Amino acid sequence: MVRLKTVSGCWSGRVGACTDCDEPALFLEDEWCTEDQKRLNALKGTRASVLRVVGSDPAELETFAPDMFPALTFHPSAWNGIGSLQGDRGELRDALIHHLGVLNDSVVQLWEMESETLARQSALGAMGVVASPENGNTRRNSGAMAARRFVFDGQIVSCEWHTKLRPNINRIYFSVGQRPPRESEGDDPIDTVFVGAIVDHLT
Incomplete structure:
Protein backbone atom coordinates (compact mmCIF):
# COMPACT_ATOMS: atom_id res chain seq x y z
CA MET A 1 0.00 0.00 0.00
CA VAL A 2 1.17 3.50 -0.80
CA ARG A 3 0.19 6.58 1.17
CA LEU A 4 -0.55 9.55 -1.12
CA LYS A 5 -1.01 13.03 0.32
CA THR A 6 -3.26 15.72 -1.09
CA VAL A 7 -0.72 18.53 -0.81
CA SER A 8 2.68 17.01 -0.17
CA GLY A 9 2.65 14.53 -3.02
CA CYS A 10 1.18 13.73 -6.41
CA TRP A 11 1.17 10.98 -9.02
CA SER A 12 4.93 11.43 -9.57
CA GLY A 13 5.75 10.48 -5.98
CA ARG A 14 7.52 13.76 -5.34
CA VAL A 15 7.39 15.37 -1.93
CA GLY A 16 6.60 19.04 -1.55
CA ALA A 17 5.52 21.64 -4.07
CA CYS A 18 5.93 20.81 -7.73
CA THR A 19 5.62 23.16 -10.70
CA ASP A 20 5.71 20.42 -13.33
CA CYS A 21 1.99 19.81 -13.26
CA ASP A 22 -0.91 22.12 -12.51
CA GLU A 23 -3.66 19.58 -13.07
CA PRO A 24 -5.67 19.45 -9.82
CA ALA A 25 -7.39 16.22 -10.79
CA LEU A 26 -4.09 14.41 -10.34
CA PHE A 27 -3.91 15.22 -6.64
CA LEU A 28 -5.72 12.68 -4.53
CA GLU A 29 -7.49 13.01 -1.25
CA ASP A 30 -5.53 11.66 1.70
CA GLU A 31 -6.20 7.94 1.39
CA TRP A 32 -4.63 4.54 1.16
CA CYS A 33 -4.01 3.48 -2.42
CA THR A 34 -3.07 0.13 -3.90
CA GLU A 35 -0.16 -0.32 -6.28
CA ASP A 36 -2.69 -0.55 -9.12
CA GLN A 37 -4.10 2.83 -8.15
CA LYS A 38 -0.61 4.30 -8.00
CA ARG A 39 0.02 2.97 -11.52
CA LEU A 40 -3.21 4.53 -12.79
CA ASN A 41 -2.30 7.84 -11.17
CA ALA A 42 1.04 7.75 -12.96
CA LEU A 43 -0.76 7.16 -16.26
CA LYS A 44 -2.97 10.17 -15.59
CA GLY A 45 0.19 12.17 -15.05
CA THR A 46 1.61 10.96 -18.35
CA ARG A 47 -1.57 12.03 -20.13
CA ALA A 48 -1.48 15.44 -18.49
CA SER A 49 2.14 15.84 -19.60
CA VAL A 50 1.21 14.98 -23.19
CA LEU A 51 -1.57 17.56 -23.15
CA ARG A 52 1.02 20.22 -22.39
CA VAL A 53 3.12 19.41 -25.47
CA VAL A 54 0.60 18.44 -28.16
CA GLY A 55 -1.51 20.86 -30.12
CA SER A 56 -5.22 20.66 -30.70
Whole structure:
Protein backbone atom coordinates (compact mmCIF):
# COMPACT_ATOMS: atom_id res chain seq x y z
CA MET A 1 0.00 0.00 0.00
CA VAL A 2 1.17 3.50 -0.80
CA ARG A 3 0.19 6.58 1.17
CA LEU A 4 -0.55 9.55 -1.12
CA LYS A 5 -1.01 13.03 0.32
CA THR A 6 -3.26 15.72 -1.09
CA VAL A 7 -0.72 18.53 -0.81
CA SER A 8 2.68 17.01 -0.17
CA GLY A 9 2.65 14.53 -3.02
CA CYS A 10 1.18 13.73 -6.41
CA TRP A 11 1.17 10.98 -9.02
CA SER A 12 4.93 11.43 -9.57
CA GLY A 13 5.75 10.48 -5.98
CA ARG A 14 7.52 13.76 -5.34
CA VAL A 15 7.39 15.37 -1.93
CA GLY A 16 6.60 19.04 -1.55
CA ALA A 17 5.52 21.64 -4.07
CA CYS A 18 5.93 20.81 -7.73
CA THR A 19 5.62 23.16 -10.70
CA ASP A 20 5.71 20.42 -13.33
CA CYS A 21 1.99 19.81 -13.26
CA ASP A 22 -0.91 22.12 -12.51
CA GLU A 23 -3.66 19.58 -13.07
CA PRO A 24 -5.67 19.45 -9.82
CA ALA A 25 -7.39 16.22 -10.79
CA LEU A 26 -4.09 14.41 -10.34
CA PHE A 27 -3.91 15.22 -6.64
CA LEU A 28 -5.72 12.68 -4.53
CA GLU A 29 -7.49 13.01 -1.25
CA ASP A 30 -5.53 11.66 1.70
CA GLU A 31 -6.20 7.94 1.39
CA TRP A 32 -4.63 4.54 1.16
CA CYS A 33 -4.01 3.48 -2.42
CA THR A 34 -3.07 0.13 -3.90
CA GLU A 35 -0.16 -0.32 -6.28
CA ASP A 36 -2.69 -0.55 -9.12
CA GLN A 37 -4.10 2.83 -8.15
CA LYS A 38 -0.61 4.30 -8.00
CA ARG A 39 0.02 2.97 -11.52
CA LEU A 40 -3.21 4.53 -12.79
CA ASN A 41 -2.30 7.84 -11.17
CA ALA A 42 1.04 7.75 -12.96
CA LEU A 43 -0.76 7.16 -16.26
CA LYS A 44 -2.97 10.17 -15.59
CA GLY A 45 0.19 12.17 -15.05
CA THR A 46 1.61 10.96 -18.35
CA ARG A 47 -1.57 12.03 -20.13
CA ALA A 48 -1.48 15.44 -18.49
CA SER A 49 2.14 15.84 -19.60
CA VAL A 50 1.21 14.98 -23.19
CA LEU A 51 -1.57 17.56 -23.15
CA ARG A 52 1.02 20.22 -22.39
CA VAL A 53 3.12 19.41 -25.47
CA VAL A 54 0.60 18.44 -28.16
CA GLY A 55 -1.51 20.86 -30.12
CA SER A 56 -5.22 20.66 -30.70
CA ASP A 57 -4.90 18.13 -33.53
CA PRO A 58 -6.01 14.74 -32.15
CA ALA A 59 -3.76 13.01 -34.72
CA GLU A 60 -0.76 14.09 -32.65
CA LEU A 61 -1.83 11.65 -29.93
CA GLU A 62 -0.77 8.65 -32.01
CA THR A 63 2.91 9.23 -31.25
CA PHE A 64 2.28 9.18 -27.50
CA ALA A 65 -0.39 6.47 -27.42
CA PRO A 66 1.89 3.59 -26.30
CA ASP A 67 2.93 5.53 -23.20
CA MET A 68 -0.50 6.97 -22.47
CA PHE A 69 -2.45 3.74 -23.01
CA PRO A 70 -0.10 0.78 -22.47
CA ALA A 71 -2.94 -1.74 -21.98
CA LEU A 72 -4.34 -1.01 -25.46
CA THR A 73 -3.19 -2.76 -28.62
CA PHE A 74 -3.68 -0.50 -31.62
CA HIS A 75 -4.06 -1.94 -35.10
CA PRO A 76 -1.45 -0.47 -37.48
CA SER A 77 -4.24 1.36 -39.31
CA ALA A 78 -6.20 2.36 -36.19
CA TRP A 79 -5.30 6.04 -36.48
CA ASN A 80 -5.69 6.30 -40.26
CA GLY A 81 -9.25 7.60 -40.01
CA ILE A 82 -8.54 10.23 -37.37
CA GLY A 83 -8.97 13.01 -39.91
CA SER A 84 -12.56 11.95 -40.53
CA LEU A 85 -13.65 12.80 -36.97
CA GLN A 86 -16.08 15.69 -36.91
CA GLY A 87 -16.10 18.58 -34.48
CA ASP A 88 -13.75 20.97 -32.72
CA ARG A 89 -10.23 19.52 -32.81
CA GLY A 90 -9.36 20.40 -29.24
CA GLU A 91 -12.59 18.88 -27.94
CA LEU A 92 -11.96 15.77 -30.03
CA ARG A 93 -8.45 15.45 -28.60
CA ASP A 94 -9.75 15.67 -25.03
CA ALA A 95 -12.58 13.22 -25.72
CA LEU A 96 -10.17 10.74 -27.27
CA ILE A 97 -7.88 10.89 -24.26
CA HIS A 98 -10.84 10.30 -21.95
CA HIS A 99 -12.34 7.41 -23.94
CA LEU A 100 -9.03 5.69 -24.59
CA GLY A 101 -8.11 6.22 -20.95
CA VAL A 102 -11.26 4.44 -19.78
CA LEU A 103 -10.62 1.59 -22.22
CA ASN A 104 -7.05 1.31 -20.97
CA ASP A 105 -7.72 1.63 -17.25
CA SER A 106 -10.99 -0.22 -16.72
CA VAL A 107 -12.39 -2.29 -19.56
CA VAL A 108 -10.44 -5.54 -19.16
CA GLN A 109 -11.50 -5.74 -15.52
CA LEU A 110 -15.05 -4.67 -16.38
CA TRP A 111 -15.40 -7.41 -18.98
CA GLU A 112 -14.19 -9.95 -16.40
CA MET A 113 -16.75 -8.80 -13.85
CA GLU A 114 -19.73 -8.25 -16.16
CA SER A 115 -20.88 -10.48 -19.00
CA GLU A 116 -24.16 -8.75 -19.80
CA THR A 117 -24.23 -5.94 -22.36
CA LEU A 118 -26.45 -3.64 -20.30
CA ALA A 119 -24.24 -4.00 -17.23
CA ARG A 120 -21.16 -3.14 -19.26
CA GLN A 121 -22.89 -0.16 -20.84
CA SER A 122 -24.07 1.08 -17.46
CA ALA A 123 -20.59 0.84 -15.95
CA LEU A 124 -19.01 2.63 -18.90
CA GLY A 125 -21.69 5.29 -18.75
CA ALA A 126 -20.84 5.92 -15.11
CA MET A 127 -17.29 6.65 -16.30
CA GLY A 128 -18.52 9.12 -18.90
CA VAL A 129 -18.29 6.82 -21.93
CA VAL A 130 -21.24 5.83 -24.09
CA ALA A 131 -20.59 2.51 -25.82
CA SER A 132 -22.42 -0.39 -27.40
CA PRO A 133 -21.90 -3.49 -29.53
CA GLU A 134 -23.18 -3.61 -33.08
CA ASN A 135 -26.88 -4.23 -33.58
CA GLY A 136 -28.50 -7.11 -35.40
CA ASN A 137 -28.74 -5.30 -38.73
CA THR A 138 -25.01 -4.67 -38.81
CA ARG A 139 -24.21 -8.22 -37.76
CA ARG A 140 -26.32 -9.58 -40.60
CA ASN A 141 -24.42 -7.44 -43.10
CA SER A 142 -21.35 -9.43 -44.14
CA GLY A 143 -19.65 -6.40 -45.69
CA ALA A 144 -20.12 -4.33 -42.55
CA MET A 145 -18.78 -7.09 -40.35
CA ALA A 146 -15.76 -7.54 -42.61
CA ALA A 147 -14.93 -3.87 -42.03
CA ARG A 148 -14.89 -4.56 -38.30
CA ARG A 149 -12.46 -7.47 -38.49
CA PHE A 150 -8.79 -6.65 -37.99
CA VAL A 151 -5.68 -8.79 -38.02
CA PHE A 152 -3.37 -8.32 -35.04
CA ASP A 153 -0.14 -10.29 -35.43
CA GLY A 154 -1.96 -13.03 -37.33
CA GLN A 155 -4.95 -13.04 -34.97
CA ILE A 156 -8.32 -12.05 -36.46
CA VAL A 157 -10.21 -9.81 -34.02
CA SER A 158 -13.77 -8.58 -34.51
CA CYS A 159 -14.13 -5.08 -33.05
CA GLU A 160 -17.90 -4.87 -32.71
CA TRP A 161 -18.00 -2.77 -29.56
CA HIS A 162 -17.48 0.95 -30.07
CA THR A 163 -17.41 4.04 -27.91
CA LYS A 164 -19.30 7.08 -29.12
CA LEU A 165 -17.57 10.42 -28.90
CA ARG A 166 -20.83 11.87 -30.21
CA PRO A 167 -24.25 10.21 -30.33
CA ASN A 168 -24.32 9.77 -34.09
CA ILE A 169 -20.68 10.05 -35.17
CA ASN A 170 -17.02 9.57 -34.12
CA ARG A 171 -16.30 6.03 -32.99
CA ILE A 172 -13.56 3.99 -31.36
CA TYR A 173 -14.00 0.34 -32.37
CA PHE A 174 -12.58 -2.13 -29.87
CA SER A 175 -12.56 -5.68 -28.58
CA VAL A 176 -11.35 -7.24 -25.34
CA GLY A 177 -9.04 -10.24 -25.68
CA GLN A 178 -5.50 -11.50 -25.28
CA ARG A 179 -2.32 -10.90 -27.23
CA PRO A 180 0.94 -12.88 -27.28
CA PRO A 181 3.47 -11.76 -24.66
CA ARG A 182 6.44 -9.66 -25.63
CA GLU A 183 9.94 -10.85 -24.81
CA SER A 184 9.98 -9.18 -21.39
CA GLU A 185 6.46 -10.29 -20.41
CA GLY A 186 6.97 -13.99 -19.74
CA ASP A 187 5.11 -16.82 -21.43
CA ASP A 188 1.43 -16.21 -20.65
CA PRO A 189 -0.95 -14.33 -22.98
CA ILE A 190 -1.55 -10.70 -22.02
CA ASP A 191 -5.04 -9.30 -21.44
CA THR A 192 -5.59 -6.30 -23.68
CA VAL A 193 -8.11 -4.09 -25.42
CA PHE A 194 -7.68 -4.22 -29.18
CA VAL A 195 -8.42 -0.93 -30.92
CA GLY A 196 -9.28 -1.53 -34.56
CA ALA A 197 -10.27 1.92 -35.79
CA ILE A 198 -10.76 5.50 -34.66
CA VAL A 199 -13.00 6.97 -37.31
CA ASP A 200 -16.18 8.93 -37.94
CA HIS A 201 -18.14 5.72 -38.57
CA LEU A 202 -17.49 2.39 -40.23
CA THR A 203 -19.99 1.44 -42.91
